[in-house]
Amino acid sequence: GESVGLHLPTLSVQEGDNSIINCAYSNSASDYFIWYKQESGKGPQFIIDIRSNMDKRQGQRVTVLLNKTVKHLSLQIAATQPGDSAVYFCAEAPQIYNQGGKLIFGQGTELSVKP
């Protein structure tokens, strides 16, 4: 069946270093791939998305890379800050009109930033 999973459950980085969070997906039919950030005690928050016909998209301090050949998605965070400490989820969204934009989430990677 469809699944979106993450390679590593935890990631620890030094403040100021770059972080790379990886995700493997299995459904090639998804139109969008998305990254969400969830801080402790809060709901997930949208970070960035990428359409399936793209291989790279940049935001503020974040870059998402999509490799459709190996079904791999990654989130790069530049100059990681303590405020980046959170659980990061990748998700996929099949863009079908009557599917209501549903999100299929992976398991999550916990990012810990050491000062």
Place this chain on the structure above:
Amino acid sequence: NAGVTQTPKFRVLKTGQSMTLLCAQDMNHEYMYWYRQDPGMGLRLIHYSVGEGTTAKGEVPDGYNVSRLKKQNFLLGLESAAPSQTSVYFCASSYSWSNTEAFFGQGTRLTVV
């Protein structure tokens, strides 16, 4: 704007009891969703709605019912709570079916004993 508001934030139920979780959004979004999040797992979709008066089943709908009588509200009901429904429940809303940015509430931590 408050965004997405869930009530209550915490609840403890006994097995067999019923309860309703309320989700309200003030962004005039058409689409609303209920997810559950269990330890070590991502969010799983329970039910969703593509507009006022409509509901549909998600990935894990058994044991839950929903209603969307008003566009701004999406209710999740548990008719007979079971320990397996102990979880954190999140409500979310989005503007349209093609919009990947969903806005989430703060969550409701439910414990069924």
